[in-house]
Amino acid sequence: AQSVAQPEDQVNVAEGNPLTVKCTYSVSGNPYLFWYVQYPNRGLQFLLKYITGDNLVKGSYGFEAEFNKSQTSFHLKKPSALVSDSALYFCAVRARSYYGNNRLAFGKGNQVVVIP
Amino acid sequence: SAVISQKPSRDICQRGTSLTIQCQVDSQVTMMFWYRQQPGQSLTLIATANQGSEATYESGFVIDKFPISRPNLTFSTLTVSNMSPEDSSIYLCSAPSGGSDTQYFGPGTRLTVL
Numbered sequence A: 001a002q003s004v005a006q007p008e009d010q011v012n013v014a015e016g017n018p019l020t021v022k023c024t025y026s027v028s029g030n031p032y033l034f035w036y037v038q039y040p041n042r043g044l045q046f047l048l049k050y051i052t053g054d055n056l057v058k059g060s061y062g063f064e065a066e067f068n069k070s071q072t073s074f075h076l077k078k079p080s081a082l083v084s085d086s087a088l089y090f091c092a093v094r095a096r097s098y099y100g101n102n103r104l105a106f107g108k109g110n111q112v113v114v115i116p
Numbered sequence B: 001s002a003v004i005s006q007k008p009s010r011d012i013c014q015r016g017t018s019l020t021i022q023c024q025v026d027s028q029v030t031m032m033f034w035y036r037q038q039p040g041q042s043l044t045l046i047a048t049a050n051q052g053s054e055a056t057y058e059s060g061f062v063i064d065k066f067p068i069s070r071p072n073l074t075f076s077t078l079t080v081s082n083m084s085p086e087d088s089s090i091y092l093c094s095a096p097s098g099g100s101d102t103q104y105f106g107p108g109t110r111l112t113v114l
Helices: none
Strands: A003-005 A010-014 A019-021 A024-026 A031-038 A042-050 A057-058 A064-068 A072-076 A087-095 A110-115 B004-007 B010-013 B018-023 B031-037 B043-051 B068-070 B075-080 B088-095 B104-106 B107-114
Touching: A003 A087, A010 A019, A019 A110, A024 A072, A024 A087, A031 A057, A031 A064, A031 A072, A042 A057, A042 A064, A042 A072, A072 A087, B018 B031, B018 B088, B031 B068, B031 B075, B043 B068, B043 B075, B075 B088
Parallel strands: A010 A110, B010 B107
Antiparallel strands: A003 A024, A019 A072, A031 A042, A031 A087, A057 A064, A064 A072, A087 A110, B004 B018, B018 B075, B031 B043, B031 B088, B068 B075, B088 B104, B088 B107
């Protein structure tokens, strides 16, 4: 079964500094990887995904993530954090198998706090 | 991307009652998913709802407690039955956007059981 680890509970970063949110995964075969963001009292918003191709994927709001197959990681990054980036971030993975289902496995989530 | 709406957005209910949550997708989708997010926790899949067949429930979730309807390709309901305070959570529905690999989520229903 697929699983995701987000090792940190909270990530604190000063506004304007680089932001990194870590994610490692476990899945049989090649993965589909996703990042979602949840603002207070809101649902999940899709940020970006890795399906195939270039290991560096770019998404919404200036975020990007790098797929590293050897380290089974998919860390989320932003070069310069904004106070408005303060939110809960979820990494998710599912297997690519055509015969599997589309069940997504989510990490526990990381609270990002951007300090003005 | 799919646009997904849910009703109600929030509710406060008494122990022992039931609440039905509605989910509407702006396009036809084969699969819809229902998740629970308990306070301070990640998302847990409750069940997968396919149109024209019974929902498939994950371990720990049963149809008597969480009956699901899927009458057509754009709509689904989740009922939380015989509620207790432990059912206080955010309930989210999700669907892929027509052929897309990406699941999109509704805004969630915040349920408080007293």
